[in-house]
Amino acid sequence: MSNPFKPDDKAVLLDSKKRRYLLDLATDGEFHSHAGFVRHNDIIGQPEGCVVRSTKNGEYTVLRPTLEDFVVAMPRGAQVIYPKDLAPICMFADIGPGDRVFESGIGSGALSMTMLRYGAHITGYEIREDFANRAKANVRGFLGEEAMGRYDVHIASSYDGIDPEHGPFDRVVLDLPEPWQVVPHAEHVLRPGGILVAYTPSITQAAQTREATKGKWIDARTVEVLHRGWHIDGQAVRPDHRMVAHTGFLTVARFLGKNR
Known part of the structure; x- marks a missing residue:
């Protein structure tokens, strides 16, 4: 056995x-x-x-x-990013082993544990201590104590800045109401060629984020991921009556360097 x-x-x-x-x-x-x-x-x-x-x-x-099972059912304080967006975020941000990631708005830790599973080292800013504690408990509960050595969470607002002592970073990943406020701070800690990904519920938030990434950024794009299942039972094949449509927009941009 x-x-x-x-x-x-x-x-x-x-x-x-x-x-x-x-x-x-x-x-x-x-x-x-x-x-x-x-x-x-x-x-x-x-x-x-x-x-x-x-x-x-x-x-x-x-x-x-699976990680998908846990994210959907785990204890939460804040609304989580669902699996249909977690995987594209990690792909667009090109998260890999050893990458140093700045994450802000960690909520219940769904995105954190996904990036940690990819092998990243995460510095997280979260303004609510109860959310930060919940995220750390979820990460520890699913990934174990080893992951906590790569997960450094601070009670802080990224709107006020990012401590240079915490950087430099290869990636910046944001789940915040106003990510465009963080873009200028990200320019001081993100390496040239680094990637920023922002998750926003509304297209107007995405548009403001895109506006903030003009000048020192390149290859900006905004994507919406739709998830539709299919009913398959023998020869009876059709789309499911329900689908997971809009959850949020993913805005991606690459940093050219603060001297551009």
Whole structure:
């Protein structure tokens, strides 16, 4: 039996309708739902992919959560960036192992843990201490203690500036109401050729960010990512009735250097 579940492991239960339930396994713990309850002890010691039954004979398949599972179900204080945008942000920002990233507006930590998973070193500014603590707890809970050595969170506002002692940075990633206010500060800590990505809910915010990236920036663009699933059941093939359409706009630009 390879890598059986242990106490304190995270697990995802999938029911017959493919609904997902995130658990932190504990000795003598219980998961309760409309279908009765499942004892954690029935999962602990079992391999991934095992099937357990509730007290009302509900059937659940037990898996280890993916990052997508965790981001959607994790505890949160602020609204998270959803998986459909997390992956494009990391691609547009070209996040890779060892990259030094300045992140502002860390919220519940969804973007942080995604970039840390890519191997980045993150300096984060967050104005709310409760959000910062929640983000650190989520990162530690999913990625483990090792990731915390690459995650340096400060209670600070990037609107007021970015401490040069925290830089220089290869990337700047912003999830803020007014990212254009941070662009001039980013120019003092971002290396030439570095990339800025800003996530904004409205197109007017994106437009103001684009305006701020004129002069010392190049290759600016704004993208919206739409996510549509498909129903496939034998020969019955059609788009799902529901889709994840607008969540936000991603604005990307590359820095030419502050002497330009």
